[in-house]
Amino acid sequence: MQLTTPNQSYAGEAIYVGIDVHKRTYTIAVRMKQQEVKRWTTETNPVKLAEQLKQMFAGAEIHSAYERDFRAMCISLA
Numbered sequence: 001m002q003l004t005t006p007n008q009s010y011a012g013e014a015i016y017v018g019i020d021v022h023k024r025t026y027t028i029a030v031r032m033k034q035q036e037v038k039r040w041t042t043e044t045n046p047v048k049l050a051e052q053l054k055q056m057f058a059g060a061e062i063h064s065a066y067e068r069d070f071r072a073m074c075i076s077l078a
Helices: 046-056 073-077
Strands: 014-021 025-032 035-043 061-066
Touching (some): 025 046
Antiparallel strands (some): 014 025, 025 035
């Protein structure tokens, strides 16, 4: 699996983010050009997740999907 690197440019690229929502964590999978480029787990905090995505994939057009759940509703507001 190819992982992201700090020097990789995502400007103008479309990335697709899948978010598995749990009570205390999110598990994130990111795909680009039909390949998974990154996967990680982070605390359940939509603002922090948005910051992480913007930092890791600066300049990318970010598309996301998450399971429909009462805990996930705040993600769409971040």
